[in-house]
Amino acid sequence: MLNWLARVLRSSIGRKSGMAISGLLLVGFTITHLLGNLTLLQSNAAFNAYAQKLHDLGPLLTVAELGLLALFLFHIVLAIAVSMRNQGARSVGYRAAGGTGQKTIGSRTMRFTALLLLIFLVIHIADFRWKKLVGAEGSEDLAQLVVDRITQPFGMTLYIVAALVLGLHLSHGFKSAFQSLGLRHNKFNRSIECLGWALAIGLALGFAAIPVALVMGAGGAS
Numbered sequence: 001m002l003n004w005l006a007r008v009l010r011s012s013i014g015r016k017s018g019m020a021i022s023g024l025l026l027v028g029f030t031i032t033h034l035l036g037n038l039t040l041l042q043s044n045a046a047f048n049a050y051a052q053k054l055h056d057l058g059p060l061l062t063v064a065e066l067g068l069l070a071l072f073l074f075h076i077v078l079a080i081a082v083s084m085r086n087q088g089a090r091s092v093g094y095r096a097a098g099g100t101g102q103k104t105i106g107s108r109t110m111r112f113t114a115l116l117l118l119i120f121l122v123i124h125i126a127d128f129r130w131k132k133l134v135g136a137e138g139s140e141d142l143a144q145l146v147v148d149r150i151t152q153p154f155g156m157t158l159y160i161v162a163a164l165v166l167g168l169h170l171s172h173g174f175k176s177a178f179q180s181l182g183l184r185h186n187k188f189n190r191s192i193e194c195l196g197w198a199l200a201i202g203l204a205l206g207f208a209a210i211p212v213a214l215v216m217g218a219g220g221a222s
Contacts, residue, residue, distance in 0.1 A: 012082075012085060015078050015081050015082050015085075016078075016082055016180040017180055017181055018074070018078050019075060019078040019079055019082055019177075019180065020176070020177035020178070020180035020181050021177075021181070022071050022074050022075040022078065023075055023173055023174075023177050024174075024177050025071055026071060026072070026075060027170065027174065027199065029068060029071075030166070030203060031199075031203070034203060034206045034207060036050050036051075037207070037210055038206070038210065040143060040146065040147065040210060040214065041210065041213055041214070041217075044141065044143035044144055044147070045143075047142070047143035047146070048141065048142055048143045051142050051143070072121070076114070076118065079114060083111060104171070104172055105168065105171075106168050106169065106170075106171035106172030106173070106200075107172045107176075109168060109169075110169065110172060110173065113165045113166075113168050113169040114169060116162070116165045117162065117165060117166060117169060120158065120162040120165070123158070124162075127149060147214055150210065150211040150214070151211055151214050151215050155211075156211040156212075156215070159207070159208070159210075159211050160207075160208045160211065160212075162207070163203070163204045163205075163206075163207035163208040164204050164208065166200075166203060166204055166207065167200040167201060167203060167204025167205075168200070168204075169200075170196065170199055170200040170203065170204075171196065171197060171200040172196075173196075174192075174195070174196035174199055174200065175189075175192050175193050175196040178192050
């Protein structure tokens with residue numbers, strides 16, 4: 001099995017397919033993560049209850065987190081490999097499909113947005129997960145820890161920028177994944193493109209709206 005996987009990933013098509021599949025799986029995780037984060041708008045108790053349900057999974061949560069980390073690393077490594085090969089062949093990774101070969105802001109900035117998302121991910125994990133593990137002051141109330149961080153000027157700006165960068169990355173990455181898997185067809189290209197934009201805009205605005213709504217709510221309550 002491992003030998004077969006290694007042979008597949010040594011091929012250009014195999015690497016692109018692996019990157020596409022891992023990317024789509026990460027989109028699924030991102031949607032789930034947003035739905036969980038939206039419970040903050042309901043109440044701190046709702047978010048803490050959601051977090052507690054995850055914590056109650058025990059070893060399964062650890063396995064899921066390690067699997068997610070492996071998926072991120074797998075996607076990043078394949079993206080780098082594909083990018084280097086494309087650069088050597090004087091072609092552009094994540095080329096838009098549809099027969100026109102037209103570039104978009106999303107396609108031109110894929111490497112840059114990927115790097116920014118990786119940096120944000122490291123900061124995000126260090127800011128919340130690590131503080132929770134080491135028992136930082138107030139970390140027993142995870143919801144309040146999150147609210148305090150993302151409603152402060154720097155944290156809010158970072159969170160919103162990351163949300164917009166995510167949307168920009170997905171605006172091209174989603175449809176590109178279908179192309180890499182050979183699932184693009186003239187009959188469905190428009191639908192795939194529209195779905196990609198809907199996900200990109202929905203996820204970007206969904207994440208960005210959370211700190212804004214919390215600040216506005218706090219302002220209204222005062």
